Amino acid sequence: MWRKALGVAVLALSMGYFYHSDSELPERALHYLTVTLRNLQGASNTAAVEQTISAAWEALITAPSRQWSRVAVGVNACVDVVVSGVGLLQALAVDPGVGRDHEVLHSKEDLKEAFIHYMAKGAAAERFFSDKEIFQWIARAAAEYPGAQLYVGGNAALIGQKLATYPQLTVLLCGPVGPKLHEMLDEQIVVPPESLQETDEFHLILEYKAGECWGATQAPHASRFIFSHDLTNGEMSMLETFVASLEEFQPDLVVLSGLHMMEGQGRALWEERLKEAVISISDIPNEVPIHLELASMTDEDYMDLIMREVLPIVNSIGLNEQELLFLSQAGGGPHSHMTSWDGVPDVGQVSDILFWILQQHGRTDPESEADLTRIHFHTLAYHILVTVDGFWANQVSAVAAGARVAGSQACGTPSIDVGMVALKAPLKFHTSHSEPRETLTLDPSEPVTVWHRENVSFHLTPVLVCKHALRTVGLGDAISAEGLLYSEILEQ
Structure with missing residues (x-):
């Protein structure tokens, strides 16, 4: 300076x-x-x-007065193969063209179109690849591509890895853990023997940089497109094993992810499997809070079912702007007529949807039997932590810690390097898109802005966005993990 x-x-x-x-x-x-x-x-x-x-x-960031000591995380885990998306598709002799979304990928042409569709938006997405042989052929090409890297993958494993960097925590990870993944996991992570399997599940991560071009497509932001042919995670096969392991482990927090993986298996499977999942989740003792990490989905019926059956039986959820808008579309909520966000998501519109989720599926009414009282929303430019009053503490630290890790991890630095990041959050914003609405101004010296709507509190903080992101995979998982670490649930 x-x-x-x-x-x-x-x-x-x-x-x-x-x-x-x-x-x-x-x-x-x-x-x-x-x-x-x-x-x-x-x-x-x-x-x-x-x-x-x-x-x-x-x-601002201070530890809560009561911290977690034992956290159980499940159930999706894999090995991520990370490559340049444009580079790999060129190596597969695929020509650039017009983007088009596909709920399930059946061919490399489907892959190309879906990749271009999301690259043009600069948005993350995840899809199931139905053809095992074609997937394995693409996976071999990806593993042999110059510069390809192998990492711990799967939301549960990534959250577990992040939590394990804090020595005061004991972390249980339950999911399909093959030999390569087991080798890469932090030594502090406990893996139940029932979770170990002979082979690894591989997911392909096609990354692109901000401003990168392919044909007529230019990426406005750095992001990634994920796809796999993963039946173990796709069927959440380890869920019952995970719940059974909790009795011996005795966690004081449960983090659950992987529901999105079932979508690609077809309606017959996910309808039946989700019923079984709800029964298993309901077996977790009431005194143990549950955080559910959501991820990219495309089937409105499936998302609506998750919203109605799963959200009310968890205490907290984490999600990004794609998942938030899709929740509203699936449930006929506020701004559900929108097909996508135009640039940085409007704070007022985001707030309307968050409030609606808690009203419809949370515990805003004291007479409600729902457990949902916390939502951690993250988008590129800002984060909002929304809580029902009287259930959570230390929200200022939690939302700030989530934003801080977003800026440092994307840049690959141990702490925020102000020369490598940029402020992209709106300096003025509305608390709602309709009445009652308030106009608030971001104060850099007090970067967590707080407002209230009935008995719900909103905590917003900007993100210092990395100008040249090194790796975006797992960023949402790191944000949610960090936010949970600084959160405190109040005794009822």
Whole structure:
């Protein structure tokens, strides 16, 4: 920052010198110096805003008075093969073309169209690939592609890995754990013997960078497209094993994910399997809070069923802007006429949908038997933590910690580097898209903005977005894990 300040001072002195010593200084040169000075001042001011937010987070983020000590996580786990999406598709001799979404992928042509569709939006998505032989052929090509990398994958395993970085926590991970995945897991993670299997499940992660082009398509943001032919995770085969292991492990928090994987298996399977899942989840003792991590889905009937049957029996959910809008579309909620977000999701519209979810499927009414009292919403530019009053504490720290890890993990730095991030959140926003609405202003020195709607509290904080993201896979899982670490559930 001091270099920018020095540059501003030198340019200002230069302009003064030239202006007074040579009244014939060409107007073009003077204009150039003026514009350069303004740009440097703007860059300096921007960096100062990000520095202010980052420093304010550090002061705000404090551990809850009662912390989790044993967390059980399940049930989707795999090995992620991460490659350049455009590079792999070119290696598969696929030509660029027009994007089109597919609920299930049946061919490499379907893969290409779905990849282009989401790359054009800069949005993450996940799909099931129905043909085992074609998938295995693509997987071999991906593993052999120059620069391909293998990582721990699956929401449950990624959340478990993040939680295991905190030495005070004991983490149980239950899911299909093959030899390669077991080797990559943190030593602190406990894996029940019943979870171990002879082979790994592989997921292919096609990444793209902000501004990357393929044919006529240009990505507005860095993101990824995920696909797999994964029947073990697809059928949530480990759910009963997971629930059975809880009696011995005695967790004080359960984190559940993987419901989205069943969607690609077809209606007959997910209708029956979801009923069994609800019975299993209901067997978890009431005093143990459950967080459900949602992920990309396309079948409105399936999402509606999850919303009606699963959301009321969990205490907390985590989701992004794609999943939030799809929940509203599936349930006929606010702004469900929208097909997609136009740029940064409107805070007022997001707030309307979050409030509606808690009203319809949560415990806003004291007479309600629903358990849902917390939603952690994250999008690229900002996060909102929404809680029903009287059930959760330390929300300011929780939402700020989630945003902080988003900026550092995307850049691959241990903490926020203000030179590598940019503020993209709206500086002014409305608390609702309709009445009652309030206009609020983001204050960088107090970067968590709070408002209330009946007995529901909203905590919003901006994200310092990494300018050149190194890896976006698992970012939502890290955000939810970090937010949970700083959250405290109150005794009822």
